[in-house]
Amino acid sequence: MSPYRETADVAIPELAGLQRRFLLIGAAGAVVSLLGAFLNLTQFLQSYLMAYMLCLGVTLGSLALGMVHQLSGGAWGVVLRRPIGAATRVLPVMTLLFLPIALGMHRLYSWTNADLIAHDELLQHKHLYLNTPFFLVRAAIYFLVWNTITYFLNAWSLEQDRNPDPRIARRMQHLSAGGLLGYGLMITFASFDWLMSLEPHWFSTMYGVLIMGGQGLSAMAFLIATVVWLSRRPPLDRIVATSHFHDLGNLMLAFVMLWAYFSFSQYLIIWAGNLPLEIGWYLHRSHTSWRLVAVGLIVFHFAVPFVLLLSRAVKREPSLIVKVAAWILIVRVVDLFWLIAPEFHQTGISVSWLDVVLPLTLGSIWLGCFVWQLRGRPILPVHDPEFEETLGPIIERGAPPRPSHG
């Protein structure tokens, strides 16, 4: 056990500086964004919602991937467990950061407008669900469920570090099974509430699944970038092997395909049906200058990463796969932008400087918290039930040298 322990406990000296830098950028960004809020509060909230959904996506996507790994096992997840844990522990901060959306909901969601409801039969029917108090109660329930799962998984993971009792692993598995159900149900309704109801007449049964797929993809891309960064420094430079990147690359490829599958299915069915209640959503997004973004998403969110990730060479070369991962995080923002912004600018593309500043600001704050959490615990879960089997031999022998990129 002891060589593992020593390896796991190695501190990574760069992290402290990184945390400070991210938090400083975040603080500076927050000042600039607040200025933006005074200039144009509505625009601020729209951009904020987009940035928030991106950061929440990485957080919850990591939570979901962590729970999937608890149930499925696999070497890919053992090296990810600590970054996943750190990402999920940002959730309390994300909970606080929901406040601007809750406070500003009357500017974001047209169904809160009583005058509009008075003249709209459909909205009167939906009022039972789409009303301010119930919206807030639901949000509270979502965060309660997510935070509870996160809290216990992380607490038990810490306990597992001290105590190799296999019962702890089993307890985590049981929670993960129920936790995945909880995550799935909550994020489905959260996506209806926070995103779909921006256009209160529109509905799509696929929407929750689509958002879940996007969160999984964002988290996967972020985690791959993190592992590449960590693998360049001790102690993980001797441990993370080429095959790990290969597996992670394949998982990211699977998520790219899932996203495309969900998006295309939804589009095809609504396009073919061409029903007045449904098609409007796509008309704003594809028959105005927003079409440019839509086509861009097909090419850059699907085709380009898909082709790149098919290549074995790309998946096995950390310096290449990290570029694909970073690219995916950028197109994830564009995808969220395309889901949200056309609702407020139905005639054509409109980009505000806040659409750039807010993702950077929230992203930096999120990263600062993530690095802070990552520093708090050993970088490897030495008592993971699969640890000895998957990483033990590598630690004892050292990772096989990675083929240099040729």
Next chain:
Amino acid sequence: MNNVADHVKDDARHDHRGAGAPGLDEDPLHAVVGTGKPPVIAPGHTFSTVTDKISAIVLTRKTSLGWYAGFGFSFLLTLMLFASVSYLFVKGIGIWGNNVPVGWAFEITNFVWWIGIGHAGTLISAILLLLKQTWRTSINRFAEAMTLFAVACAGLFPAIHTGRPWLDYWLLPYPNTMGVWPQFRSPIMWDVFAVSTYATVSALFWYIGLIPDLATLRDRSQSKTGSVLYGMLAMGWRGSAHHWHRYETAYLLLAGIATPLVVSVHTVVSLDFSIAILPGWHATIFPPYFVAGAIYSGFAMVLTLAIPIRAVYGLEDFITMRHLQNMAKVMLVTGLIVVYGYMIEAFMAWYSADKFEVFVPYNRMTGPYAPFYWLLLFCNAVVPQTLWFKRIRNSTIALFIIAIIVNIGMWLERFIIVVTSLHRDFMPSAWGRYAPTFWDWSTYVGTIGLFVALLFLFVRFLPMISIFEMRTILPEAKVDEDLRVI
């Protein structure tokens, strides 16, 4: 090379006796000792016992009376299918219960049910192979056979439901003197491509996987006819390094081709409904929800078949509790996705605020077909929740009963989707009812007969478990890391 192999073999045998010996953590026998999971192959087997045990079922075991009885009965049902279809061709589809407004009923329900069942075979053989799940090895062969027979039963329904099956080639796009082309925007057209591709790839995949085992049967067959027939089917397989190299490449390529089919086929089937604007059919969640449903029903069918087969032929060593438990878990997960689909569909129907949409779940829950709807929820949503408990997953009888209930539930699901959406659509004056006739039932039951009869033949004449792949998961087949250097 040979020396090393022998050395390893001895070494492995040696370790093998002392279960849980260190240094063999990766092999399936030992990996399980610590985790308390049952093994994927019972301890004590060697290359020759595996080969003997599986090939004996085909070559030397006396064909039992039970086999004759089972095959005979299912063959009678197959004859009933032939009779029903013949009568259908003579009289036309008026002999079925279909009529306005329910123009699609049993035939499409059965088609979707059968094609869904096939999906488990493809998932097990292709996706689990690519995911390096060694436990798939002992169930993939007969799961693939199941796929093939299920697709055959499924393909029958669209072919006969046109009423003029001698004109079925009109479904294919070809330049003709009438200048008529199929409607390429119609998912029914896509179905033709999806299902025919699926049938082709499944057949190829299954056959190519069989070749090394057919050669084994050729070499071991006691009778002249047997060795000639198996020899022809084995296509000159000699087991040379060259052959194996080609074989591995072909098999992996086919697995790659079959993988998207697991998703695409049922996606296209779901589009048959969701592309239409009928409330109850037109829902964007349909593609992933149908795919999950297909895998769900497919695993239920694999369990339904595997549990009696392993008991009758004494294959508990190869199809272990581990396989049954894993399949139960897959059923639980896909079943929950299906339940998610039901829930979101019902919620969104209400949320849409469209009165026809709102009416659909209301009509399903309280209308003339309500008992079937509640039964469907009981079968698909309630009963499988018992699979959360380890004790249930450990009981073959419980698993068998649950699997059968899920088979029924998944059939009911398709029936509810098809019939309740059609029978009361927009105008109450155009509402109607559907009830199956004798011929609806005889055709459906007949396809079950055909399916079971084909399975009986398969079990009797072909190795139902892949012999050579089973050998690869034995400890003997594992090469020790340190010796590989040589």
